[in-house]
Structures are given as C-alpha cells and as structure tokens.
Amino acid sequence: MSSNKxxxxxxxxxxxxxxxxxxxxxxxxxxxxxxxxxxxxxxxKAMGIAPTRLAICAFIYGLCGLSFATWMMNNIMISDxxxxxGGKPSFSYIENMPAFVPVMFEMTVFFAAHLMxxxxxxxxxxxxxxxxxxxxxxxxxxxxxxxxAVNNNEEELVSFxxxxxxxxxxxxxxx
Amino acid sequence: xxxxxxxLKTFSIVLMVLGAVGIGIGFLNAPKDIAExxxxxxxxxxxxxxxxxxxxxxxxxxxxxxxxxxxxxxHKEVETTHSVSDSVKANDTVAHHEATHDSTEVAAVxxxxxxxxxxxxxxxxxAHAEHEKHLHHVLHQLQNKPWAALYVACLFxxxxxxxxxAFYAIQQVAQAGWSPVLFRVMQGISAxxxxxxxxxxxxxxxxxxxxxxxxxxxxxGVDVVGHENYDKLIxxxxxxxxxxxxxxxxxxxxxxxxxxxxxxxxxxxxxDEANDNTFYKKNFKMSAAFLVFFIVTESIMSWDWIMxxxxxxxxxxxxxxxxxxxxxxxxxxxxxxxxxxxxxxYLEFVNTSHIHDLAKFMFGISVFWTYLWFSQFMLIWYSxxxxxxxxxxxxxxxxxxPFFGMVVMxxxxxxLILINTDFKRLTWIIIMAGTVxxxxxxxxxxNMIMPATVGDQWFIGIPEIGSxxxxxxxxxxxxxSALTKSPxxxxxxxxxxxxxHFHY
Numbered sequence: 001m002s003s004n005k006x007x008x009x010x011x012x013x014x015x016x017x018x019x020x021x022x023x024x025x026x027x028x029x030x031x032x033x034x035x036x037x038x039x040x041x042x043x044x045k046a047m048g049i050a051p052t053r054l055a056i057c058a059f060i061y062g063l064c065g066l067s068f069a070t071w072m073m074n075n076i077m078i079s080d081x082x083x084x085x086g087g088k089p090s091f092s093y094i095e096n097m098p099a100f101v102p103v104m105f106e107m108t109v110f111f112a113a114h115l116m117x118x119x120x121x122x123x124x125x126x127x128x129x130x131x132x133x134x135x136x137x138x139x140x141x142x143x144x145x146x147x148x149a150v151n152n153n154e155e156e157l158v159s160f161x162x163x164x165x166x167x168x169x170x171x172x173x174x175x
Numbered sequence: 176x177x178x179x180x181x182x183l184k185t186f187s188i189v190l191m192v193l194g195a196v197g198i199g200i201g202f203l204n205a206p207k208d209i210a211e212x213x214x215x216x217x218x219x220x221x222x223x224x225x226x227x228x229x230x231x232x233x234x235x236x237x238x239x240x241x242x243x244x245x246x247x248x249x250h251k252e253v254e255t256t257h258s259v260s261d262s263v264k265a266n267d268t269v270a271h272h273e274a275t276h277d278s279t280e281v282a283a284v285x286x287x288x289x290x291x292x293x294x295x296x297x298x299x300x301x302a303h304a305e306h307e308k309h310l311h312h313v314l315h316q317l318q319n320k321p322w323a324a325l326y327v328a329c330l331f332x333x334x335x336x337x338x339x340x341a342f343y344a345i346q347q348v349a350q351a352g353w354s355p356v357l358f359r360v361m362q363g364i365s366a367x368x369x370x371x372x373x374x375x376x377x378x379x380x381x382x383x384x385x386x387x388x389x390x391x392x393x394x395x396g397v398d399v400v401g402h403e404n405y406d407k408l409i410x411x412x413x414x415x416x417x418x419x420x421x422x423x424x425x426x427x428x429x430x431x432x433x434x435x436x437x438x439x440x441x442x443x444x445x446x447d448e449a450n451d452n453t454f455y456k457k458n459f460k461m462s463a464a465f466l467v468f469f470i471v472t473e474s475i476m477s478w479d480w481i482m483x484x485x486x487x488x489x490x491x492x493x494x495x496x497x498x499x500x501x502x503x504x505x506x507x508x509x510x511x512x513x514x515x516x517x518x519x520x521y522l523e524f525v526n527t528s529h530i531h532d533l534a535k536f537m538f539g540i541s542v543f544w545t546y547l548w549f550s551q552f553m554l555i556w557y558s559x560x561x562x563x564x565x566x567x568x569x570x571x572x573x574x575x576x577p578f579f580g581m582v583v584m585x586x587x588x589x590x591l592i593l594i595n596t597d598f599k600r601l602t603w604i605i606i607m608a609g610t611v612x613x614x615x616x617x618x619x620x621x622n623m624i625m626p627a628t629v630g631d632q633w634f635i636g637i638p639e640i641g642s643x644x645x646x647x648x649x650x651x652x653x654x655x656s657a658l659t660k661s662p663x664x665x666x667x668x669x670x671x672x673x674x675x676h677f678h679y
Binding site for chain 2: 055059087098099101
C-alpha cells in the first residue's frame with residue numbers, strides 16, 4: 001500500500017462507462033466510487049452493489065405510523081373521554097373504527113414517507129450545509145468518473161483505464 | 176401453437192358435469208310450496224327455531240292452509256270470507272293489511288277492479304297470519320337460492336373475461352411496451368365473453384319471464400296503486416326499471432362488448448399477415464372507442480344487474496366498485512393463465528418481469544377495490560341514513576363472515592403478500608395470491624346478490640359450488656380451446672420486440 005493515491009478515469013458516455021465498470025470488475029480492481037450526472041440504469045448491478053433496504057425500512061415505519069394512529073385515536077376517543085359525538089359508538093375501538101381509518105391511513109403514509117426520506121438522508125449523508133464531494137465539476141454536467149484505488153500498480157492501472165475508452169485518466173493524491 | 180392438453184380438457188369437462196349435477200340438485204331441492212318450507216325450517220331450526228316450530232305445528236293444523244299451499248298459490252291465503260294478503264317483498268317492513276273480499280272477488284284478485292278493498296289496520300293479525308307471511312318470505316328465498324347461485328357464478332365468470340378484455344383494451348390504447356407478448360392470452364380469456372354473454376342473457380330473459388324472483392321490482396303489480404305488491408318507491412323507478420327496457424339495455428351492452436372483442440381479435444390476427452400497421456391503428460382507435468363505451472355501459476350494467484336486486488337502495492360509486500372487483504379478477508386470471516401456459520413451455524418470451532408487472536396490477540387494483548369498498552361502506556356507515564344503511568345492516572348481521580372475510584381475502588392477504596418485489600416474481604406466490612383474490616371476489620359478488628335474493632337463508636352449499644364449478648369448467652374449456660386457434664405470439668405488433676425483451 002503505497003499511499004492514498006487514486007485513479008480518476010473520466011468518460012463522456014454512459015455506455016462506455018458501463019463497459020469500463022464491467023471490465024474493471026472482471027480485472028478485480030476495486031472501484032471506490034462512480035460519479036455520474038444522472039442515474040445510469042444497471043450501474044449498481046454492474047458494480048455489484050447490494051440492493052437497498054430502504055423499502056423494508058419504509059414498511060416498518062408504516063407499521064409504526066399505523067400503531068401510533070391506532071393508539072392515539074383509541075386513547076383520545078375511546079379511553080380518555082368517550083363522549084357521544086353525533087351518535088357515533090365510542091364503546092370500543094372496533095365499533096367506531098371506520099371513522100378512524102382515514103387518520104390511520106394518513107399516518108401510515110406520513111410515517112412511512114417521511115421517516116424513509118430522513119433515513120435516506122442519514123444513510124447517504126445529505127444535509128443542508130454539507131460540503132459537496134464531487135471530484136470534478138464536470139461530473140454534474142456531462143462526464144462520468146470512476147475512482148479506483150492505486151496499490152503500487154499505477155502504470156498498469158493507467159494503461160488499463162486508457163484502454164477502456166476513458167477520455168481522461170488522472171492519478172490523484174488523496175488527503 | 177398451443178395444443179389443449181387432454182388432461183385439462185377432461186378436467187374442465189368433469190368440472191362442467193359435476194357443476195351441472197350440482198345445479199340440478201339445487202333446483203330439485205328448492206322447496207315447491209310452503210309445506211316443504213315448514214319441514215326445512217323445522218329441520219334447520221337451531222336456537223331460535225323453537226318459536227318457528229310451534230308456529231309450524233299450529234300452521235299444519237289448519238286444513239285449508241294445507242290445501243291452498245298445495246295449489247301452489249304462493250301469493251294469497253284464502254279463508255272463507257277474507258284473504259290475508261301477503262306482501263312478497265323481501266326487504267321491507269310493510270304494514271300488514273287485511274283485505275276484505277268475498278270469495279268470488281278472491282278469484283279475481285288480480286283484476287284491477289277490486290283493488291280499493293277496505294284496508295283495515297291489523298289489530299287482530301293473529302300469530303298464524305304472521306307465521307304465514309314469514310313462510311312465504313322464506314319460500315321465495317329458498318326458491319331463489321339455486322337461481323341466485325347460478326346468477327352469481329354466471330355473472331362473475333363472464334365479468335372476469337370482460338375485465339380481461341378491458342385490461343387488453345387499456346394496454347392497446349396505452350401502447351404498453353411490456354404486454355404485447357400477453358395479448359393472445361388476454362384474447363383467449365376474453366373468448367369466453369360470447370359464451371358467457373349468451374348464457375347470461377338467457378338467464379336474464381328467464382328472470383324477465385318470472386321463472387324466479389331475483390328482482391323484486393319485476394313483481395306483478397309493484398307499480399299498480401292499490402295492488403298488494405304496490406311499492407311506491409319502485410313504482411317511481413319503473414321508467415327505468417322495467418323488463419323490456421332492461422333486456423334491451425342488456426342486449427346492447429353484451430353485443431357492444433362482443434363486437435369489440437370479435438373485431439379486435441380479427442384485426443390483431445390480420446396485423447400478423449399485414450405489411451403495414453393499418454390494422455394496428457384500427458385496433459388502437461377501436462380500443463379507445465371501446466373504453467368510452469365500456470365505462471358507460473359498465474356503470475349502467477352494475478345498476479341493472481347488481482344494484483337493482485336491492486331496488487330501494489342506491490349508491491353512486493357502485494359502478495366503479497363493481498368494475499374494480501371484476502377488473503382485478505380479470506388481471507389475476509390473465510396472470511394465472513399466463514403462468515400455466517409458461518409452465519407448459521408455450522410462452523417463450525414471457526419472463527418474470529412480465530409476471531412482476533401483472534402482480535403489481537393485481538396488488539394495485541386490489542387496493543383500489545378496497546378503497547372503493549371502504550369509501551362506499553364508510554360514507555353510508557358514517558351518515559347512517561336509514562334508507563341507505565339497511566344495505567349494510569343486512570350484510571353485517573346476516574353475512575358477517577363473508578362480508579368481512581372478503582375484505583381480508585381481497586385486501587389484507589394480497590397487500591401483505593404482493594408488497595414484496597421478490598415475491599411478485601415467484602410462481603407459487605402468484606398462484607396462491609391469485610386463487611385467494613379470485614375466491615375473494617366471488618364472495619364479493621355473492622355478497623352483492625345474495626342478501627337481496629335469499630336473505631338469511633344463504634349457505635355456500637351444493638347449488639353455489641355446483642354453479643361455480645360449472646362456469647369455471649366452461650371457462651377453462653372455452654378459453655383453452657380459443658388459445659389453440661391462433662399462435663400465442665403476435666407477430667407484427669409494433670411493440671412486440673420491446674415486449675419480448677422487456678425487463679424490469
């Protein structure tokens with residue numbers, strides 16, 4: 001492990017990038033990161049990234065919301081002060097349940113959506129005053145960048161990436 | 176080309192034979208007169224039945240009652256000087272009238288001359304008359320049972336093929352890129368439509384000719400002031416609810432749907448042999464027109480064939496609700512038939528992504544159905560207006576398990592099973608969820624028809640299962656015969672290449 005040198009291989013076409021990613025994986029070079037201006041379909045699969053578990057989180061958050069709504073409505077409308085409001089049966093939760101369903105539904109959706117979004121922000125480390133991390137400003141416009149760690153094989157890597165159709169191959173000392 | 180496996184053919188024929196036997200048993204076991212009803216009630220009585228039994232024995236004591244019952248005159252019970260007129264209406268608490276006639280007038284009771292007989296309030300309605308009324312009521316319910324079973328099964332299976340046809344039309348109009356490999360499967364399923372339509376129309380005609388009492392508004396004299404069956408609410412609707420107009424509407428709907436099915440398939444086959452896309456464009460336009468026609472006729476159909484069994488009740492979103500019910504059943508059937516054909520190796524280009532898409536539709540439309548079911552239920556439950564809420568009160572009191580059971584089958588089960596992406600690609604999950612959804616929607620239709628026709632005399636027994644088996648057998652026979660008639664892959668559909676390589 002020489003240092004913390006990395007290679008920036010820059011492409012200007014997503015198809016070329018996909019091919020390069022596949023070749024890099026086949027050559028067993030470890031891809032640190034890929035920066036693209038837009039979602040490239042199938043890139044995660046090509047890079048071998050594990051599928052997201054965000055949907056599972058959302059499902060659980062939804063259940064939390066449903067439980068919270070049920071508990072809240074039962075506590076307020078049935079346990080705490082079971083008034084007769086317009087003849088609605090407030091003897092037990094189930095008897096008046098249809099009236100609570102809109103609340104239960106909305107809370108389920110609310111919890112599922114918002115907590116999932118917050119989870120996404122936390123897991124991907126996004127917040128308002130976060131320092132932007134793009135290694136090359138062109139990656140937000142029309143260029144694609146693959147970052148690969150260098151392990152004493154700088155020469156070999158540079159020539160490898162030049163052969164994958166990169167428009168630019170840079171070796172960068174990372175701090 | 177698909178070849179109808181002889182096993183499946185035999186299976187469908189067995190279903191039809193068993194079903195026909197079941198239907199026959201249902202009709203043979205239906206009581207012919209009040210005496211039989213009394214026996215049935217006495218045999219069935221559990222818990223609250225003791226009171227019935229006492230009445231029944233009291234009723235048997237009266238010789239003339241027996242005699243008249245044997246006459247098969249279910250509508251009036253004649254005693255020496257006056258007759259106790261029974262209202263046959265199944266759904267209302269009508270005041271009991273005791274009409275005074277002399278014996279000659281009784282014979283001519285149908286004639287309109289003597290309608291303005293004295294109607295006295297019934298201070299002395301005896302237990303016998305009360306019981307008598309109950310027996311007539313039960314007799315009609317029990318006589319309706321095999322008919323209602325037949326009606327529900329026939330309607331449901333026919334609407335499945337209509338649901339598949341509507342889905343097919345939507346796919347055409349939406350220029351869906353994933354579904355063209357499934358078009359021939361959808362056409363195969365909708366091939367049941369003409370068969371189902373003819374049988375269904377025959378049942379409608381028989382109903383119109385008073386072979387049964389499924390529709391209360393068809394009773395003689397409902398719109399004649401002073402008639403024993405007079406019903407002011409129904410009388411106000413006879414401009415719409417009358418047999419000739421009702422049959423004409425039914426004929427227009429059925430013919431319209433079948434014409435679309437016929438020409439759409441014809442054009443699709445012609446497109447295979449064509450050199451340009453003329454037939455495809457024709458189909459596109461025709462499908463768009465069909466969808467407009469469909470949604471109007473579907474709505475009216477739901478009032479005519481389903482909502483009018485409860486002619487005192489009305490709901491504005493009923494048409495959508497019925498639509499969601501058979502639409503999801505149609506999509507589920509497409510998925511099940513596709514999986515069957517795929518498992519036999521006939522659908523080369525169908526992959527798990529196609530199945531995944533169908534499963535998403537099953538999931539989404541199941542939720543949509545629930546949304547409509549709940550909207551209809553909750554609005555009526557919340558406001559609790561007497562003339563509307565009776566609909567749900569009868570269902571909750573007499574049909575508690577089917578009524579809430581179908582919500583579990585049509586909503587809770589699919590939403591928990593089909594929410595998972597990986598599950599939506601597994602054959603056995605789709606088969607299981609699909610079976611539950613189809614059964615659930617059968618129960619849904621059962622819940623729509625039965626409470627108004629058989630009331631608390633419902634039971635899912637031989638007539639119901641027999642009818643369902645018969646139509647399922649016929650459905651399988653017709654659908655898989657139709658699938659053998661054309662290649663299972665459309666050749667020159669502009670989207671077929673995209674569809675073959677569809678991957679999600």
